[in-house]
Amino acid sequence: MGLCFTREELEERTAKDLKRLCVDELGLVGMSKKPKDEVVSAILNNFAMAPKGEGDAPATIAPLKGPSTSNAKEITGIEFAARSIMTKPSARKGDKTTTTIHVSCGASSGNFPVAGKTVKEVGDFLREVLNVDELSTGIVNGNAVDADYKLKEGDNLEYLKPAGKKG
Amino acid sequence: MPRLGIVIIGLGGVGSILSERLCRFLNFSKDLTADILLVDGDEYETKNFERQEFTRMGNKADIKATELTMKFSNIRFDIFEAFISKDNINEVIMEGDIVFLCVDNHKSRMIVSNYCKELKNITLISGGNEYTDGNVQIYLRKGGKDLTPDLCAYHPEIQNPDDKLPDEMSCQELSESEPQLYFTNLGVATFMCWSFYNVVVREEYERSEVYFDILNMTADAKIRTVV
Numbered sequence: 001m002g003l004c005f006t007r008e009e010l011e012e013r014t015a016k017d018l019k020r021l022c023v024d025e026l027g028l029v030g031m032s033k034k035p036k037d038e039v040v041s042a043i044l045n046n047f048a049m050a051p052k053g054e055g056d057a058p059a060t061i062a063p064l065k066g067p068s069t070s071n072a073k074e075i076t077g078i079e080f081a082a083r084s085i086m087t088k089p090s091a092r093k094g095d096k097t098t099t100t101i102h103v104s105c106g107a108s109s110g111n112f113p114v115a116g117k118t119v120k121e122v123g124d125f126l127r128e129v130l131n132v133d134e135l136s137t138g139i140v141n142g143n144a145v146d147a148d149y150k151l152k153e154g155d156n157l158e159y160l161k162p163a164g165k166k167g
Numbered sequence: 168m169p170r171l172g173i174v175i176i177g178l179g180g181v182g183s184i185l186s187e188r189l190c191r192f193l194n195f196s197k198d199l200t201a202d203i204l205l206v207d208g209d210e211y212e213t214k215n216f217e218r219q220e221f222t223r224m225g226n227k228a229d230i231k232a233t234e235l236t237m238k239f240s241n242i243r244f245d246i247f248e249a250f251i252s253k254d255n256i257n258e259v260i261m262e263g264d265i266v267f268l269c270v271d272n273h274k275s276r277m278i279v280s281n282y283c284k285e286l287k288n289i290t291l292i293s294g295g296n297e298y299t300d301g302n303v304q305i306y307l308r309k310g311g312k313d314l315t316p317d318l319c320a321y322h323p324e325i326q327n328p329d330d331k332l333p334d335e336m337s338c339q340e341l342s343e344s345e346p347q348l349y350f351t352n353l354g355v356a357t358f359m360c361w362s363f364y365n366v367v368v369r370e371e372y373e374r375s376e377v378y379f380d381i382l383n384m385t386a387d388a389k390i391r392t393v394v
Contacts, residue, residue, distance in 0.1 A: 107300065107380035107387045139321070142392040158389060161378060162324045163302050164295030166271045166347055167181040167355060 004047065010040045018043065027100050027113040030129040045125065046113075099153050105130040106161035115155075120147035123159060132159045171201040171367070172264045176251050176279065178207040178227040180218040180352030181294050181359070182269035186231055187220060188360050189267070194239035199368075202243045205232050206259055208250035208333065218349045250333045251275055256282045260289070265367060267359055268293035271344075273328035280306060280318035280325065287311045292362045293318055294355035298348055300380040303358040307372050313393045315375035320394045354379050358386075 010018060015036040022028040022039060026046050031039050100111035103122060108130045114122045119138035126132055136159040138145050151157060171193075175186050186205065193201045205228040211221045221230050228246040236244050247259055251270070260266055260282060268279055268291060276293055283289045283306060291306040304322075307314040319326035333341065358377050365371045374388035 104387055104389075106302070106378040107385040108383060109385075109387050139391075142390055144394075160321055161302070163273070163276075163293075163304065163318075163322050164297050164300065164355070165273055165324075165330065166297065166345065167177060167179055167269045167295050167352065 005043065007040060007044060010043055011036075015039065027111065029110040029112070101151050101153075101155050101157055103130065103157045103159075105132045105136065105159040114157075115151055115153050117151055118147065119145055119149045119151070119157065122151065122157065123147075130159065131161075133161070136160050168198065168200055171199060172261060173201045173203045173267070174206060174260055174264050175203065175267045175269065176206045176259070176275070177269035177271065178205060178219075178231050179209070179215070179269065179271060180347055180349065181296070181355045182207070182267070183220045183227070183231060184353055185267060185269060185294075185356040185359055186235060188356065189363065190235050190239045190242055192360070192364075194241045200241055202245070203235075204245045204247060204259065205235075206247040206249070206251060208248060214344075218347060218352055251279060252332060252334060253278055253282075260286070262286055263288045265290040265363070266292065267363075269355075269359070271295075272330045272332065273325045274330055274332050276318050276325050277328050278332075283308065284313075284317055290366055291318070292359050292366070294359045296347070296351045296355045298346065299351055299382050300378065301351055301355040301358075302376060302378045303355060303362055305362050305366055305372055305375045307366060307375070315372055316391050316393050321376070321391055348381075351381060354381065 018036065018039045019031050022031040022043065026043065028042055028046055031042060034042070099113065099115045101114050103110060103112050103114065103126060110130070112122070112126065114125070119140070123132045123136065123138065127134070138147065138149065139158040139160060140149060140151070140155050173189075175182055178186065190203070193199055207227040209227050211219065211224055211227050211230060215221070221227065222234055223230055226248050228248050232244040232246045235242070249255060251259060256278060260279070266279065266283070266289065268276060270276060276295070279291065279293075283291050286308065287310060289306070289308045292303065293306070294303045295301060304318050305315055306317045331340070358379065362377075373390055375391050377386060377388040379386040
């Protein structure tokens with residue numbers, strides 16, 4: 001099963017529908033108070049981060065169809081393959097089977113579908129959502145790990161936040 | 168009844184609040200009592216009114232000890248009217264003490280943490296904050312073995328502090344303190360009291376650090392392994 005959208009398709013949806021998509025289908029949290037354009041970008045980023053399997057076809061731009069009225073190249077469609085974040089294809093229809101990993105930074109935390117991604121990729125992706133510093137060290141299950149550590153199901157990831165200085 | 172040796176280092180926005188709440192708990196506890204050493208070289212001034220709980224001007228340790236003695240007769244108080252430093256720390260912290268570290272700089276945290284690593288038995292509860300968020304760390308050491316990470320283990324900013332001790336600062340630097348929010352100091356003091364309750368009363372220390380954020384209305388406790 002694969003989910004794929006163009007920006008135009010997403011922008012046609014209501015903000016409420018997009019937020020429901022984030023929570024129910026993609027496991028993206030922290031979107032409830034974001035403006036619609038940020039939600040759309042977050043969804044597209046989520047697909048951009050999906051790990052590429054061997055059988056995945058590269059994204060391609062469909063040829064221009066119909067007569068062109070100007071010299072500008074109009075893109076009428078984008079054809080690409082995206083891999084699903086569903087990790088248990090044998091699960092019954094309707095079962096929630098997305099594998100999420102608990103990610104935290106300071107007092108902020110959430111569960112995100114980031115299994116298979118590196119600590120650096122997740123840090124870049126969640127920088128604004130969890131306020132992750134670029135230089136922050138990743139701690140997986142209580143132990144410091146390298147930025148290229150690949151997250152596995154059951155991992156608990158924390159980005160270290162500096163201690164408060166004043167008192 | 169066990170008599171705890173407690174040291175409260177720093178009686179500013181966090182320490183002045185914490186000392187009152189901790190003493191109320193201990194004074195009326197059926198199971199615990201304490202000798203408390205209050206440590207601060209700073210003076211209470213008009214600029215402290217909005218965040219700190221004192222009834223008159225003067226050295227903070229001296230004033231707070233007088234105030235607490237009048238309220239809590241089951242606790243014995245002593246004072247140390249100086250900022251903590253490498254030179255005087257051995258006069259302040261003893262084997263088996265419970266130390267509440269409520270200072271406003273990482274260099275003091277580094278000195279106290281490193282000193283505690285040399286002791287066999289110590290409970291160190293350290294708090295700090297920015298304007299609307301903060302954290303509390305618990306460093307527990309029993310029989311010469313770390314049960315939780317020291318303050319520097321997961322915090323390079325404490326291991327290699329870029330700030331100064333109060334004694335090293337000029338008068339101008341001391342007067343240019345950044346603004347703080349009373350409620351954030353209150354949050355740190357509260358989580359330090361929670362830490363004390365868990366570690367000393369319940370003997371539970373799995374979660375050795377907690378962060379809170381007032382703007383997001385969240386708090387998250389961390390399980391950390393000893394490095």
